[in-house]
Amino acid sequence: MTPKKEQPTFIEKARRKQIIDAALQTIAEQGYTQTSFAEIAKSLGITKGLIAYHFNGKHDLITSAIHTILNRQGAYIRGRVEEETKGSDKLRVYIEASFEYISQNRSQFVALVDLWGSFTSPEEKKAFSDSAYDPCRAHLKKIFRIGVEQKEFAKFDEQAMASVIQGAIDGIMLQWVFDPKAVDLQESSRELSEMFGKRLKK
Numbered sequence: 001m002t003p004k005k006e007q008p009t010f011i012e013k014a015r016r017k018q019i020i021d022a023a024l025q026t027i028a029e030q031g032y033t034q035t036s037f038a039e040i041a042k043s044l045g046i047t048k049g050l051i052a053y054h055f056n057g058k059h060d061l062i063t064s065a066i067h068t069i070l071n072r073q074g075a076y077i078r079g080r081v082e083e084e085t086k087g088s089d090k091l092r093v094y095i096e097a098s099f100e101y102i103s104q105n106r107s108q109f110v111a112l113v114d115l116w117g118s119f120t121s122p123e124e125k126k127a128f129s130d131s132a133y134d135p136c137r138a139h140l141k142k143i144f145r146i147g148v149e150q151k152e153f154a155k156f157d158e159q160a161m162a163s164v165i166q167g168a169i170d171g172i173m174l175q176w177v178f179d180p181k182a183v184d185l186q187e188s189s190r191e192l193s194e195m196f197g198k199r200l201k202k
Contacts, residue, residue, distance in 0.1 A: 012054065015050075015054060016054050016055075016064070017068075019040065019044070019054060019055070019061070020061070020064055020065045020068050022040050022043045023040050023061055023062075023065050023111075024107060024108050025043070025107050025111075026039050026040050027111040027114055028108075028110040032062075032114045032115055032117070036058075037051045037052065037058065037061075062115055065111070065115070066115055066131075066132075067131060069108045069109070069111075069112050070131060070132055070135070072101075072105075073098070073101045073102075073105075074139075076097060076100075077094060077097040077098055077101065077139070080093050080094075080097040080100075081093050081097065081139070081143070086147075086150060086152065087146040087148070087149075087150050087152045087153055088147060088197060088201075090146060090147075091140075091144075091147065091193070091197065092193045092197060094139070094140065094143060095165070095189055095192050095193045095196070096189050098169045099169070099172075099173075099185045099186065099188065099189040100189075102185060103185045103186075106177075106180075109173055109176075109177055113174060113177045113178075116128070133163075133166060137162040137163060137166060140158075140161070140162035141158045141159070141162050145158075151202060152200075152202060153201065154202045161200070165192075168192055169192070172188045172192075
């Protein structure tokens with residue numbers, strides 16, 4: 001019988017978070033290919049062995065870092081959206097909160113864009129796509145249904161619309177990562193909110 005794996009302690013969770021944050025900052029500054037356990041450990045003043053204790057290799061650390069970014073952003077957006085009651089307001093806030101989190105956490109998204117290229121196999125790429133986009137589309141479709149039930153939104157292809165909206169947000173984020181001076185996130189948020197708000201209005 002396989003022994004049950006013990007849950008990480010509060011201290012272990014805090015250390016993992018510290019390592020992940022350091023990894024994201026190091027990747028943002030030096031790039032994925034130049035980032036090693038040694039570099040991350042140096043930034044924290046700890047040993048490589050301590051990182052190896054918490055993560056089973058670089059791939060495990062990178063996967064955990066990506067999920068951390070997505071989970072943090074998702075939690076931030078959900079918290080903001082849940083404050084609204086109308087479907088139209090929920091959609092507006094979904095877009096606004098997406099850009100707010102991006103603008104407040106530049107290093108995370110610089111690292112995330114770099115990490116996209118670290119997956120080489122079709123299985124890894126699909127796993128990343130599923131973890132990144134499935135929750136976003138599900139959240140947007142939930143907002144759409146509320147808007148339809150409240151007779152604010154017309155009926156439309158929910159999957160396609162969710163993909164278009166999330167694609168617009170991520171596309172603007174990508175441009176901003178490469179050239180922040182060329183992209184005004186606040187103005188982009190306002191334009192997208194207005195454009196999609198009109199498109200979905202009944």
